[in-house]
Amino acid sequence: MSGLAPASASSPPPLLSVRNLSIAVEGAGGQTVVDRVSFDLGEGGVLGIVGESGCGKSVTAMSVLRLNNPALRLRGGEILLAGEDLLRASEARIRAVRGGEVGMIFQEPMTSLNPVLAVGDQIVEAILAHRPIGARAAREAAIELLGLVGIPLPARRVASYPHQLSGGMRQRVMIAMALSCRPRLLIADEPTTALDVTIQAQIIDLLRRLQRELGMAVMIITHDLGLIADFAADVVVMYAGKVVERGATRDLFRQPLHPYTERLLASIPPLDRDVDRLTTIPGTVPSARTMPSGCRFSTRCPLAEARCRETEPPLRTMPGGRAVACHLVAEGRAA
Amino acid sequence: MRRFLIRRLLSAIVIVWAVATIVFFSMRIIPADPAEVVLGEHASAESLAAFRRQAGLDQPLLAQYWDFISRAVVGDLGQSLVNNAEIAPQIWFVLPYTVVLAFASLGVGILIGIPIGVLAAVRRNSWIDLASRCFALLGFSFPAFYLGVALLLLFSIWLGWFPVMHSIRFGTWAEHLYKLVLPALSLGLIQAAYITRLTRSTMLEELRKDYVRTALAKGLTMRRVLFNHGLRNALVPIVTAIGLYAGSSLGGAILTETVFNRPGLGKLLVGAIAQRDYNLIQAGLIVFALVIVAVNLAIDLSYGFLDPRVKHD
Numbered sequence: 187m188s189g190l191a192p193a194s195a196s197s198p199p200p201l202l203s204v205r206n207l208s209i210a211v212e213g214a215g216g217q218t219v220v221d222r223v224s225f226d227l228g229e230g231g232v233l234g235i236v237g238e239s240g241c242g243k244s245v246t247a248m249s250v251l252r253l254n255n256p257a258l259r260l261r262g263g264e265i266l267l268a269g270e271d272l273l274r275a276s277e278a279r280i281r282a283v284r285g286g287e288v289g290m291i292f293q294e295p296m297t298s299l300n301p302v303l304a305v306g307d308q309i310v311e312a313i314l315a316h317r318p319i320g321a322r323a324a325r326e327a328a329i330e331l332l333g334l335v336g337i338p339l340p341a342r343r344v345a346s347y348p349h350q351l352s353g354g355m356r357q358r359v360m361i362a363m364a365l366s367c368r369p370r371l372l373i374a375d376e377p378t379t380a381l382d383v384t385i386q387a388q389i390i391d392l393l394r395r396l397q398r399e400l401g402m403a404v405m406i407i408t409h410d411l412g413l414i415a416d417f418a419a420d421v422v423v424m425y426a427g428k429v430v431e432r433g434a435t436r437d438l439f440r441q442p443l444h445p446y447t448e449r450l451l452a453s454i455p456p457l458d459r460d461v462d463r464l465t466t467i468p469g470t471v472p473s474a475r476t477m478p479s480g481c482r483f484s485t486r487c488p489l490a491e492a493r494c495r496e497t498e499p500p501l502r503t504m505p506g507g508r509a510v511a512c513h514l515v516a517e518g519r520a521a
Numbered sequence: 522m523r524r525f526l527i528r529r530l531l532s533a534i535v536i537v538w539a540v541a542t543i544v545f546f547s548m549r550i551i552p553a554d555p556a557e558v559v560l561g562e563h564a565s566a567e568s569l570a571a572f573r574r575q576a577g578l579d580q581p582l583l584a585q586y587w588d589f590i591s592r593a594v595v596g597d598l599g600q601s602l603v604n605n606a607e608i609a610p611q612i613w614f615v616l617p618y619t620v621v622l623a624f625a626s627l628g629v630g631i632l633i634g635i636p637i638g639v640l641a642a643v644r645r646n647s648w649i650d651l652a653s654r655c656f657a658l659l660g661f662s663f664p665a666f667y668l669g670v671a672l673l674l675l676f677s678i679w680l681g682w683f684p685v686m687h688s689i690r691f692g693t694w695a696e697h698l699y700k701l702v703l704p705a706l707s708l709g710l711i712q713a714a715y716i717t718r719l720t721r722s723t724m725l726e727e728l729r730k731d732y733v734r735t736a737l738a739k740g741l742t743m744r745r746v747l748f749n750h751g752l753r754n755a756l757v758p759i760v761t762a763i764g765l766y767a768g769s770s771l772g773g774a775i776l777t778e779t780v781f782n783r784p785g786l787g788k789l790l791v792g793a794i795a796q797r798d799y800n801l802i803q804a805g806l807i808v809f810a811l812v813i814v815a816v817n818l819a820i821d822l823s824y825g826f827l828d829p830r831v832k833h834d
Binding site: 251253281282283284285286289290292294297298299300301302303304311312315316347349360363364 | 730731732734735736737738739740741742745749750753754827828829830
């Protein structure tokens with residue numbers, strides 16, 4: 187269902203279409219944190235957005251619901267939800283989308299819930315904001331949702347406060363809240379980063395089950411490619427605010443094209459054999475001041491040539507919907 | 522909860538005892554003889570001695586102290602040195618005036634301070650924020666008595682909206698309320714300055730937190746996010762500060778009552794100090810201490826309602 191290539195005129199528009207999204211820090215000369223990012227997500231599909239800290243993946247995700255820090259300003263592009271541009275929608279309309287058609291969960295379950303309200307009340311509040319039902323029915327719905335996300339004794343847990351729940355349980359509450367109005371799209375911004383490894387798998391399994399049961403689309407943001415390998419059908423790899431590669435997860439794992447993707451995959455420690463040293467990508471993401479004028483990965487890329495540092499490679503779409511931004515790949519010399 | 526209450530009550534007793542003791546001895550260090558103050562400087566040595574004997578002031582200091590403490594424990598606050606009247610009824614008579622003034626000024630402070638503080642935090646660096654900061658600075662720098670005089674000058678003398686002299690003792694509820702306006706404003710505006718600044722800074726801190734983003738992501742209205750989530754969390758530090766401020770608020774009441782010639786605990790105390798009425802001063806200050814201890818206990822108990830993470834045990 188999910189397609190990465192721009193939709194053709196005959197097919198219905200994808201559920202979510204991000205087109206040439208550019209976001210920069212406020213003020214003249216403010217650093218561009220998201221630079222002409224484009225991707226599509228079809229109805230019921232699962233898309234992963236991958237990259238290291240500061241690559242702009244969270245900013246991209248937040249932009250869908252316009253939840254970015256006000257110091258970040260939209261510089262251009264559009265975010266279409268079923269053809270409707272959310273970046274230019276009215277305040278009332280975006281409020282209806284938030285928690286209605288699009289649910290969102292965040293990285294820090296410890297701090298993402300209001301500490302002084304019972305979790306049930308927080309879910310009820312989300313329901314009442316969108317659905318014309320009474321408080322009692324909303325409470326019943328909240329208990330049902332807590333059961334749906336696998337919280338034991340939901341009728342009792344509904345009165346618990348966040349500090350009485352573990353991190354994993356809190357993230358389940360967040361998921362219940364995000365799903366309370368049966369959204370068509372769930373955005374999960376690093377949903378497992380703050381959790382224990384065993385809990386991480388549980389949360390991903392839960393998301394996978396809910397995605398199938400409810401038929402909703404999921405956009406999952408992570409720095410851990412391995413985590414979403416068998417969940418997301420498609421992957422967008424971002425580096426320093428730009429999409430460097432996108433394609434079906436299976437193809438991308440089998441044959442990464444961009445040198446950055448390749449190294450990102452290589453840095454996942456293998457489970458089937460012992461290693462003395464973990465593979466890393468030397469260097470760090472360049473800052474605004476040291477950003478090269480050419481390919482942004484050229485400062486860390488072992489294959490970089492002179493022109494990589496001078497001219498920026500465009501994101502070229504290849505047969506099968508795969509796209510990659512690398513001079514060398516275009517000539518068949520990399521990967 | 523029960524253990525918490527018992528512990529707090531015990532510490533309250535110790536605090537009030539300490540206050541009573543300090544007041545008792547410091548009163549007797551002050552270089553003024555109540556006998557001379559009451560009887561006048563031309564009184565004979567015999568009448569001065571008779572006064573001292575009758576008031577028990579000729580007894581050794583520790584005997585006087587024991588007499589004072591042992592009677593205070595059973596609620597006997599003694600008699601006025603000046604006119605021999607029982608002290609407890611006098612305090613009971615004026616206490617409601619002070620309590621009403623304190624609550625009214627707190628109401629003014631909250632009603633002005635919290636909305637302006639919230640607005641200033643939301644519209645940070647706007648003209649509202651700037652105005653709120655000027656208002657807070659002005660409030661800090663204004664002594665309560667000076668603000669009272671300024672209000673009297675503006676509203677009573679220039680505009681003529683309120684009477685200059687306040688004879689409160691007889692009147693209807695409406696009259697009481699009418700006469701409460703200026704005193705409550707003069708004390709309340711200063712509290713509003715504190716509450717504004719505190720609300721602004723705690724709200725700024727709260728609005729940066731993750732749960733606010735979650736609340737927005739649910740599609741709640743901005744108003745609901747601000748009040749149900751942001752302010753609800755900011756209340757704990759705000760209420761704490763109001764409690765800490767209760768002491769200086771009562772201190773402000775003394776000055777305000779004097780400026781507006783309004784009956785009250787403060788006015789009673791000022792009169793007692795002018796006349797070196799040891800017994801009345803002692804009694805008044807003990808009541809002050811009791812009120813402050815009670816307010817702080819109430820604040821502590823309110824945490825249990827404001828923040829579910831607080832358990833009193």
